[in-house]
Amino acid sequence: MASAPHVGPPQRLVRSLGADSPWLARLPELLAGALARWDLSAERVVAPGGRGSLVVLVRRADGAPAALKLRADGAAAEAAALDRWGGHGAVRLLEADPKTGALLLERLHAEVSLRSLPEAKANLEAVSSLRRLWVPPAPGGGGHPFTTVAEHTARAAERIRRHLPAEARALADEALELCSALLADAPEELLLHGDFRQGAVLSAGPGRAHWLAVGPDPLVGERAYDLARLVRDRLHDLGATSGASSLTRRRVRKLADALEVDRERLRGWSLYRAVESASRHFAAGAGADGEMLLEFAGWL
Structure with a gap:
């Protein structure tokens, strides 16, 4: 029999979307509907969870473990990407109802x-x-349902110009110029994770590849764009070390060589993606994180 956990959404999700989010207000109804639709019993909410989704550990009618994910938006794209990967390198999709933002996934070690x-x-x-x-x-x-990197970056351009502080104007201009140049001669169009980082790769159970990716925001574009997010992983640890600039450039070289990606394209996308992410943090009022991202972009 389906049952809903008697807990509120994690505070990380509330802070990200805002306490007055209409989606958060509908969340109990959406959760109850998904549990009933797939005959699931809820165990617990995963915390701290994501910034735009709620994940609940559940059991299916036969007792098999699974994870129910409710996304505020982007469920259709995530479902399409997981379906395309078919469990190879990524979490397996069991059921999907994109209209309500509900995805039923195999359970990994969150x-x-x-x-x-x-x-x-x-x-x-x-x-x-x-x-x-x-x-x-x-x-x-054939045709595909995914947003391209070109479309995604075009939407971000105005936010970059509007929300970065005046002293970062030159860096913003450089990032946008790099983006334009990189798009002009993109070497390939592949399905990308879109938000690939160490925290988005979880340990799996027996019989599966040991590590599987979760939480894609899929895009179509070149590999260097996807790899660029990984370049700045563990950013606060990196910033606390001496020689952060040289260590960052070394990361670019090592990751580019390991995946046979052009070093300069990876450097360019790493700079652009740091600046773009900084603009989102400044827009959300997270100035300290935005400044850290701008400092990282400066190292490149």
Whole structure:
């Protein structure tokens, strides 16, 4: 019999969406509906969880464990990407109802991500995971439902100009110029995770690849764009070390060489994505995180 946990959404989700979010107000109804639709029994909410989704550990009617994910938006794209990967390198999709933002996924070890490993080992496993994800967006080269990197970056351009502080104007201009130049001669169009980082790769159970990616915001574009998010992983640790600039450039070289990606394209996308992420943090009032991202972009 379906049952709903008597707990509120994690505070991380509330802070991200705002306490007055209409989606948060509908969340109890959406959760109850998904539990009933797939005959699930809820165990507990995963905390701290994501910034735009709620994940609940559940049991199916036959007692098999699973994870129910409710997304505020983007469920259709995530479902399409997981379906395309078919469980190879990514969590397996069991059921989907994109209209309500509900996804039923195989259960992984949510508390064990690549961030639990030493950095060198984590990057080695991350590289292996990414290799499996970079596939054509549709079999046989047909049409696909995914947003392209070009479309995504075009939407972000105005936010970058509007929300970065005046002293970062030159860096913003450089990032946008790099983006335009990189898009002009993009070498490939592959399905990308879109938000690939160590924390988005979780330990799996027996009979599966040991590490599987979760939480994609899929895009179609070149590998260097996807890899660029990984370059700045463990950013606060990196910023606390001496020689952060040289260490950052070394990361670019190592990751580019490991995945046979052009170093300059990876450097350019890493700079752009840091600036773009900084603009989102400033827009959300998280100025300290925004400043850290701008500092990282300066190292590149």
